């Protein structure tokens with residue numbers, strides 16, 4: 001479900017006309033729907049209610065404070081990967097006991113501050129990291145709760161850049177080392193291994209790879225039990241795919257039907273880390289037409305938003321549906337929708353059938369709520385765009401457009417150049 005729909009000829013987000021937001025904040029901008037965020041979160045919570053999981057929203061997919069606050073208001077915790085994300089979670093008043101911390105490269109400061117905050121557990125990705133957490137916890141007179149992220153060596157049938165659960169990837173600990181760590185855990189006096197964690201990749205549209213990974217974990221758990229080793233939590237990561245074009249992804253209910261029996265069998269407390277599923281279709285990116293260019297060979301719709309604002313098409317060749325914000329009777333033409341950045345790879349969509357729009361007409365790039373704003377940059381010295389949240393009839397700018405002063409604030413020219 002998502003709450004971006006045409007009423008008569010205008011695209012609305014819930015009860016707000018997208019073009020009215022454009023009038024108020026200028027273009028480009030990201031626009032999120034409160035209702036859609038809540039709907040997606042509650043769909044997961046309901047489908048998995050039997051195991052009452054802690055749903056830790058993967059903040060890396062969208063770190064907007066108001067999005068986070070919305071999800072926390074409805075019971076979400078957070079999957080974080082950095083000090084910045086920890087600060088954001090604490091700032092919106094997230095329950096530390098619903099925060100899990102992944103990342104292959106946690107620094108000493110990050111570990112100490114997360115330990116002080118009393119997070120649920122660290123998802124540990126290597127033996128040296130476990131040793132480091134043990135050392136820091138000892139120094140602080142604490143026992144650090146950890147889950148070992150295992151690399152189940154399962155292919156996830158998704159884009160190469162976002163598959164994570166095979167031994168070719170840098171993530172997680174191989175099963176042999178995990179077993180050894182669990183057996184030798186007494187060696188680490190300031191660590192309590194409370195769980196196992198898997199995350200096999202992202203934008204996975206069928207349950208099969210998840211089932212394969214979970215089955216592997218269960219087999220592993222059973223063999224551990226026979227050796228007298230017990231844990232409390234199983235964190236099954238994120239990765240559930242969404243519709244960008246013509247995918248037919250599992251719903252939360254299908255996903256639960258497929259894996260809940262396995263989860264129940266473990267008897268463990270379940271943690272989930274969905275990102276894209278919750279926020280992907282809860283956001284759009286709105287941009288306006290600058291020029292329609294025809295070079296005799298091809299037509300280009302040149303818009304004011306580019307790869308620095310939404311990099312997924314350029315980076316992963318990802319498809320995002322693009323629609324005119326106001327339905328137009330102009331004849332349909334085939335165009336590449338491109339940004340102003342000085343790179344051939346700067347496009348939002350290629351060979352799209354769109355009406356022959358004119359200067360200042362608005363376009364909406366759909367399904368842009370996940371890995372959109374968070375991956376944006378200042379490339380070409382462009383200001384990052386605002387993020388706007390809609391709730392019913394209301395909307396608010398939740399993050400202002402950057403100014404050129406913001407961009408220059410941290411730069412200085414050393415005196416030896418003067």
Ligand code: LLP
Nearest residue numbers: 058199202203238239240273274275276371
């Ligand atoms: N948990 C861990 C440990 C992760 O690494 C990720 C995503 C998630 C959860 C959330 O996965 P999701 O439910 O969103 O699939 N930038 C790429 C996606 C990178 C995913 C990184 N890890 C994209 O735009 O497609």
